[in-house]
Amino acid sequence: MKDTSLFHKALTISLEEHPYIEDFLNSFGLDVEPGPNSLQQYLDNLDPDKLEDLGINYQQLCQSLNDFLAGMLTLKEPLDKVDSLTIIGGRDKSGNAENIDLVLKPGEVICIVGPTGSGKSRLLADIEWVAQGDTPTGRKILINNQVPDSKWRFSTEHKLVAQLSQNMNFVMDLSAEEFIRMHAESRLVTNPEEKVAQILKQANQLAGEMFHPDTPVTSLSGGQSRALMIADMAILSKSPIALIDEIENAGIDRKKALDLLVQEEKIILMATHDPILALMGDRRLVIKNGGINKLIESSEAERKNLKSLEELDNKLLALRNRIRSGETLEEI
Template sequence: MSYYDLLPRPLSELLAEHPYIEDFLSSFGLEVEPGQESLQDYLVNLNPDLLEDLGIGAEQLQQSLHDFINGMLALDDPLDQVNSLTLIGGFNKSGTAENLELTLKPGEVICIVGPTGSGKSRLLADIEWVAQGDTPTGRKILINGEVPDSKWRFSTEHKLVAQLSQNMNFVMDLSAEEFVRMHAESRLVTEPEKKVEMILKQANELAGETFLPDTPITSLSGGQSRALMIADMACLSKSPIVLIDEIENAGIDRKKALDLLMREEKIVLMATHDPILALMGDKRLVIKNGGIARIIEASAAERKNLIALEELDNKLLALRNRIRSGETLESI
């Protein structure tokens, strides 16, 4: 089905089946009635003076609607399955070859460690851009063992990578529920109400302090914002690869957060210096001077220490909660 199949159909049917058409037209300042008129006739009969006042030409409006409808219809296409992501090494800042080929599979968690400015963000950007030796590092990324279609680079419908950046601020004037609904609607998910409910529930399970659906997003705490974004990413994002730029440890259950993302069978790459998150990963890429200097596989001894670290963390968390509820810490 495409734009041209929709053109001869009456607006009454189209607006009911594809409500985003009305949304599209209203974003240009146009009104539309669900009558017997076909979409084609509606477009042809638009008053050119009105269009000029609205700042759009008839031809361009039709072209935009064509692109928009086809983009929306493409959301229904089955996603290309990503079974593996292969990273072929390039060069560090001094031009030394990285000499590596690393293949990642869904469900794996790879940690990226290294000091500020060492090139962690560049590595994440190379993956997001599906680099083909055309970035400053000369790295190459293969999907399912092959050079991927360049559509991955620009598609907003089928993004290869969802990125959770360090910054979790909000500036929009919306409640948590309204915001998640708007996000779900922009992804055209089926049954958005259910998704919204699920995301808010998951977020509250991750956050140290709970929040209500009508809490304005701008007044969420740092931990609550992070929890909301992680739940949102796990439940809404169809992208098979997740890049995380550090999950700060305040006010959020990091282990539960990571478990939630792993459950969705995604390839998770995470820049972190948090010992618990780092040990939960399958591998650690050590970045130095712009290049991957070393790959560390989590050993049995490390895994054992993870348990001790988690106990330590839980202890700190309990102390934090005591402080929050106004207790003293004279005995710990």
């Protein structure tokens, strides 16, 4: 889908309409300024020796620019709606059939439980890869009850799955605000400033301790980082499926975090051993020996227990806050 007219408009117009062209050229070490010349003329006038010094040639640059613009157009297209995700069982590590057809709907939370090494990550990976019997488990994944387009596998613009891993470390030398803005820009959202403000606000509501937008991401506490990433995933990510690898207990309101994700009409799969999170889910998949061993529906009795578990949890949270503010715990 090549927009050839773009190459023949004056740079003053094309750079205004597509500001990411300038950033693209900068990333190859090239400068560009608005002017009456067209993008095509600009490319044709580039000195081949200069290009060679920059480690690129004319053909490759034009090819990359075309691919880049095509990618940007895809990013602007609306995402195909996902109304259901079906997991058709394969086999466990010993070759026993899983005998399961599981249909998941947006807004649903499925917990995945099982010991380390039991195959939780493989299940999440099968979904991300939209497996078609071509992974070690032989599972098949359907989207909207159909074999999905294989574009889901490699698309960076339209990822089917956003994954929130246990690790929330940052290595980039940016403030929380700068970092989220950079993420928003990379996703070409239409109103980045508004989204950034919204994410920071939500993150602060989830985190036990407030943080300022100027705080470097590398200085955020574990809870603050998790809160920021969950808010970012809920508000910025277009992926219809969220995979969560355990929301750790410390410093974050887990119920609010989950509610926020559910609100965005995502299908949520969460690997967890936390009783509160597990009971918040609608169903639980038990993984054993690499296979789906059992499906448990959260029962009425369990839901009742959830209340008392939450009370316990709130009590602990209150104690934690008292310790934080320098109180003693002689009376609890």
